[in-house]
Amino acid sequence: MTSLQRVLTTLGFSEPDRVPNFMLFSMYGAKELGMSIERYFSDPHNIVEAQLKIRKKYRTDAIYAFYYASIETEAFGGGTIFIDDGPPNAAAPFIRTADNIEKLCVPDFNTSAGLQRVLKSIKLLKHEVGDEAPIIGVVMSPFSIPVMQMGFDNYLKLIYNDRELFWKLMEVNKQFCVNWANAQLEAGATAICYFDPVSSPTVISPELYLQTGFEIAKETISQITGPTATHFASGICLPIIDLVAQTGTAIMGAGTLDDLKLLKEKSYGKLTILGNLNGVEMTTWTPEIASKKIKELITVAAPGGGFLLSDGHGEIPFQTSEEVLLAISDAVEQYGHYPIGS
Amino acid sequence: MDDLTLKFKEHLIDYDKTSSKELLRSLFNSDGDYTVINKIFFDALNDIGEEWNKGKLSLAQVYMSGVLCEELINDFFNLEDKKDVDSNIAIVTFSDYHILGKKILYSQISVCGYQIKDFGQISDNEKLVKRCINERIELLMISVLMLPSALKIKELRACFEREKYDIEIIVGGAPFVFNPLLYKEVGANATGKTPTDAMRYIDKWRENLKN
Numbered sequence: 001m002t003s004l005q006r007v008l009t010t011l012g013f014s015e016p017d018r019v020p021n022f023m024l025f026s027m028y029g030a031k032e033l034g035m036s037i038e039r040y041f042s043d044p045h046n047i048v049e050a051q052l053k054i055r056k057k058y059r060t061d062a063i064y065a066f067y068y069a070s071i072e073t074e075a076f077g078g079g080t081i082f083i084d085d086g087p088p089n090a091a092a093p094f095i096r097t098a099d100n101i102e103k104l105c106v107p108d109f110n111t112s113a114g115l116q117r118v119l120k121s122i123k124l125l126k127h128e129v130g131d132e133a134p135i136i137g138v139v140m141s142p143f144s145i146p147v148m149q150m151g152f153d154n155y156l157k158l159i160y161n162d163r164e165l166f167w168k169l170m171e172v173n174k175q176f177c178v179n180w181a182n183a184q185l186e187a188g189a190t191a192i193c194y195f196d197p198v199s200s201p202t203v204i205s206p207e208l209y210l211q212t213g214f215e216i217a218k219e220t221i222s223q224i225t226g227p228t229a230t231h232f233a234s235g236i237c238l239p240i241i242d243l244v245a246q247t248g249t250a251i252m253g254a255g256t257l258d259d260l261k262l263l264k265e266k267s268y269g270k271l272t273i274l275g276n277l278n279g280v281e282m283t284t285w286t287p288e289i290a291s292k293k294i295k296e297l298i299t300v301a302a303p304g305g306g307f308l309l310s311d312g313h314g315e316i317p318f319q320t321s322e323e324v325l326l327a328i329s330d331a332v333e334q335y336g337h338y339p340i341g342s
Numbered sequence: 343m344d345d346l347t348l349k350f351k352e353h354l355i356d357y358d359k360t361s362s363k364e365l366l367r368s369l370f371n372s373d374g375d376y377t378v379i380n381k382i383f384f385d386a387l388n389d390i391g392e393e394w395n396k397g398k399l400s401l402a403q404v405y406m407s408g409v410l411c412e413e414l415i416n417d418f419f420n421l422e423d424k425k426d427v428d429s430n431i432a433i434v435t436f437s438d439y440h441i442l443g444k445k446i447l448y449s450q451i452s453v454c455g456y457q458i459k460d461f462g463q464i465s466d467n468e469k470l471v472k473r474c475i476n477e478r479i480e481l482l483m484i485s486v487l488m489l490p491s492a493l494k495i496k497e498l499r500a501c502f503e504r505e506k507y508d509i510e511i512i513v514g515g516a517p518f519v520f521n522p523l524l525y526k527e528v529g530a531n532a533t534g535k536t537p538t539d540a541m542r543y544i545d546k547w548r549e550n551l552k553n
Binding site for chain 2: 081083085086087089090091151152153156157159160201202203204205208234236256257278279280281283284317318319
């Protein structure tokens with residue numbers, strides 16, 4: 001089976017040859033190539049080289065075209081702060097007043113240097129891998145990107161205090177998100193990961209999600225011309241699983257604190273589960289602990305298909321050692337062949 | 343919890359300023375006695391923190407409860423600007439730029455009567471150490487969101503040790519939730535998930551200082 005066939009089989013709730021290894025590497029590519037994170041993301045060829053190297057080394061079943069979250073807010077005029085050993089952070093918020101929202105326009109990704117680099121990476125990766133493995137593009141959901149646009153505290157206040165202005169912001173963000181998602185699919189991405197941490201019950205109540213993030217997800221995902229996965233970046237998702245299934249997404253990222261057994265029971269047949277290794281703890285694991293964790297995870301979540309093994313946050317931490325990652329890959333090979341436990 | 347405090351808690355969670363103001367007005371006596379209201383705020387926020395800890399409330403509900411509490415306190419007592427507060431306790435967002443956790447903690451424990459200094463966001467070890475020494479901070483609460491920021495606390499502790507400056511460090515934020523032993527690895531004295539955890543630690547620390 002090719003990686004793509006393996007993934008499609010599990011998405012169909014059948015058992016492929018083995019559990020797909022969906023460890024997602026973004027900034028980690030800089031480590032693999034021995035360069036700074038800022039330099040790594042400055043050239044699309046670096047991402048291509050690193051993703052191909054990582055896939056071969058760690059025997060993963062996906063190519064991850066994600067750079068960093070604030071590459072999208074750069075298109076709106078925002079900045080990015082690079083650090084030596086972690087994900088790039090959004091710089092100071094650029095939406096500070098109601099007038100900023102009233103005057104906000106949908107950015108054209110064609111004029112954004114950062115987004116053009118992402119598209120170039122995807123095109124080059126598609127040329128390299130063809131249909132052998134899925135290429136995953138990423139978008140920040142219209143509902144979650146405002147954390148970077150205006151700061152988390154001010155955004156929560158907007159949602160609670162000025163719903164009319166909130167919906168105006170959502171209109172701009174929705175259009176941008178759809179345009180950007182479809183551009184990546186056109187460039188060669190197989191599927192889009194819809195990053196939506198604010199929708200998680202960790203961040204907002206299910207009642208508020210129903211009024212806001214859920215409606216936005218339904219509208220946005222319906223206009224994305226390819227399959228999507230919805231990820232909550234470590235946030236829990238069990239309380240809203242039935243609603244997420246109604247958004248049209250095919251895959252749901254499980255947070256580390258989610259009860260995976262219960263999640264699998266409730267989602268089977270509706271949503272494929274992606275997750276949910278603890279990325280923070282992973283940085284302290286030994287290969288033996290890693291192997292044990294993988295065996296436990298596969299035993300609980302893999303039977304019947306509908307499962308992609310990954311971490312709970314959406315990217316492998318920079319501090320994770322090579323030997324632990326190799327141990328994870330070895331364990332997937334050792335314990336992940338179907339039927340599980342054979 | 344008495345019915346009144348329970349109702350107040352529900353109003354906070356629902357971000358209902360009108361109902362919570364009416365409830366407080368019925369309790370507030372003409373002397374402006376802070377004590378009764380302080381207890382209601384403390385008990386309600388304590389319970390909100392516990393429910394957040396159990397996964398029953400969201401971050402938004404916790405944060406907006408704190409925002410509402412601050413508004414109510416300002417409406418009733420017209421508190422002075424806290425920039426010049428005299429305290430040996432400070433709070434800081436360290437190394438990363440996500441200030442929501444610090445804001446939740448600062449507003450809720452301030453509302454409950456604890457005087458603490460807000461150091462904002464500081465990335466530089468030397469700058470933070472210098473400020474703590476100059477302002478005679480004895481207990482530092484650090485909030486982080488990103489794992490690399492959490493790991494940098496180890497270097498911060500080393501800087502304090504080089505200066506031979508004794509300081510209690512309590513840490514909080516997502517990395518410490520996902521790895522409950524991480525606080526020890528980075529040289530912190532304790533970790534907490536809720537504002538009540540912080541308040542309990544402060545009370546215990548003060549008690550130990552007296553003895």
